[in-house]
């Protein structure tokens with residue numbers, strides 16, 4: 001049994017806290033807002049994000065970071081991506097050498113385009129970072145619906161420690177050492193999920209969505225390989241696996257925001273209506289800027305950028321994508337990835 005602190009009590013942090021407590025660990029769940037923490041304590045339920053799911057006895061609640069870090073064997077970070085740097089900075093003074101931090105948030109930092117494990121390592125140089133990603137909606141994990149994820153760390157022995165802590169008969173965990181590939185897959189799929197929602201909101205067909213997902217995966221892998229990730233990682237749980245779930249599930253916040261945009265709402269209106277974190281909007285900007293500076297072609301991401309940030313109508317973006325130059329499907333670039 002381990003002492004685990006989960007930093008961030010949105011839907012995902014709460015679901016993971018519930019699961020880890022059911023696995024037999026002592027869990028402390030940290031909330032950004034004191035009122036959020038008080039409500040969790042009072043109702044033993046996350047009413048806004050996971051209504052109807054009770055926290056097991058093994059979970060306690062706090063809004064004090066110091067008490068989360070000091071006695072924890074493992075710390076799990078689950079804040080929105082934009083809050084990871086500040087949260088890590090605030091945690092840094094309480095972290096012991098070699099402390100394992102498992103990041104389960106998905107996204108890239110605005111401006112620097114850094115992966116979240118890199119941001120954590122910059123703020124807490126004495127810790128060891130593991131990332132967990134894959135197809136896992138909080139609504140299902142909190143209700144013990146069978147799910148598989150992957151934990152990635154350059155040190156496979158550390159990944160195995162986390163695999164043992166998280167694994168249970170309804171939550172199967174694989175290990176991987178391609179940290180960059182796992183993080184990029186989990187982040188970039190949110191942009192394609194937004195586009196899948198737009199396709200649904202426009203009332204287009206299954207053919208259109210299958211095309212978007214397939215070619216979207218090609219773009220994700222192409223950028224990933226150019227940045228140093230392994231191509232095969234994108235064919236795993238954190239790549240195609242998460243892409244499938246996010247592009248097809250009504251639980252997906254990114255897909256739900258996309259549906260609203262496809263129906264004519266602005267990205268701001270869509271984000272406000274979804275109310276929960278829609279990471280794909282910011283990640284789209286980061287992906288476009290990364291692709292531009294690495295000279296990588298990402299036509300879907302480019303069109304999504306125009307819709308999200310330049311006011312282009314989704315119908316025009318679709319026309320641009322369908323009207324591109326003719327291609328051979330498996331055309332390779334110099335790195336051996338499919339163009």
Ligand SMILES: NC(=O)C1=CN([C@@H]2O[C@H](COP(=O)(O)OP(=O)(O)OC[C@H]3O[C@@H](n4cnc5c(N)ncnc54)[C@H](O)[C@@H]3O)[C@@H](O)[C@H]2O)C=CC1
Pocket residue numbers: 008009010011012013032033036049078079080081083087104105106107136137138139275276277279
């Ligand atoms: N919800 C899900 O099923 C999954 C979410 N994720 C990722 O987990 C991360 C968190 O997402 P959710 O739990 O869905 O979010 P959520 O929308 O359910 O909750 C957001 C939480 O962030 C807190 N918050 C707001 N501003 C903050 C700040 N400045 N500092 C710290 N906390 C702040 C809010 O109080 C709230 O508790 C995201 O990166 C998301 O992509 C990953 C896998 C599954």
Ligand SMILES: O=C(CO)COP(=O)(O)O
Pocket residue numbers: 106134135136137190193242245246251252253254255277278279
């Ligand atoms: O990453 C997720 C599921 O694996 C959550 O995706 P959404 O943020 O789109 O709900």
